[in-house]
Amino acid sequence: MKRVRITLRPRGAYAPPIYEGLAGGTDYLERARIVNWNVSNPPTGFLFRLEGDYRRFERELADSPMVADFEVLPITDRACYCFLExxxxxxxxxxxENFTRGSLLTVxxxxxxxxGTTTDTIVGTVRDIQAAVDGVPDGVDVTVEQVGGKQVAADSVVGRLSDRQRDAVEAALELGYYDVPRTATTADVxxxxxxATATAAEHLQKAESTVFVSLLGE
Known part of the structure; x- marks a missing residue:
C-alpha cells in the first residue's frame, strides 16, 4: 500500500459555486475543510469545518438553488461544522468517484x-493510485505533492509538529524551560x-504556535 498527497485544481463544471466559495472564493472564510462526504447516491452530503465569518456562508447556502438542506453547528463565534445536502x-x-475505486481511500x-485548489491524502495500491491520477479529467489540474511518508494523518496535536520542533519541545521540558519558575533558557535548549540559540527559539515558537492554534482553534 502507498500513501500519496495530491493537490487538485478543478475548473468549470468540476468546480461548483459552493466549492469556489470554500476554496479562496470568499474573503470572509479563513479556512475550510471537507471533513466527510457521501457521493455514492444523490443527493450528495458534505460535512465541512469552517473558520471565519461562517454566518455569511450560511446566508449563501440559504439562497443557493443547489442546496436542499443544511445545518450549521457553531463551535465558537469564528468556527463551526456545517452539514450540507x-x-x-x-x-x-x-x-x-475517481478516488473511490478499487483499494483507494481518501483520508x-x-x-x-x-x-482555488484542494489538497488531500490518498491511500491504496500503487496500481489504483496511478489509475486515479491518470483518470483525473482534463478540466482538473493534478499535482502529486508527496509520495510515502511515515504518517497518514495528524491524529494528535503532537503529530502536527516537525521532528525538529518535537525534539526542541522534549529538550525544553526535560531541562525545565517550561517549569515555573523557569530553570532553563533557550540557550540551554x-x-x-x-x-544556534536563535534556531532553538524558532523551533519552540513554531511548536507553541502549532499547539495553541490546534487546541484553541478546534
Missing part, C-alpha cells in the same frame, strides 16, 4: 486552499540540540 453536477461527482480532511 444537495445536488452536484455529474462532472463534480465523477471527480470524487479526511480535504483541505481547501486559498488559490540550543546546546542540547546542538544548534
Amino acid at each position: 444537495g445536488a452536484v453536477s455529474s462532472a463534480a461527482r465523477s471527480l470524487f 479526511p480532511p480535504i483541505e481547501s486552499n486559498d488559490d 540550543a546546546r542540547e540540540l546542538g544548534c
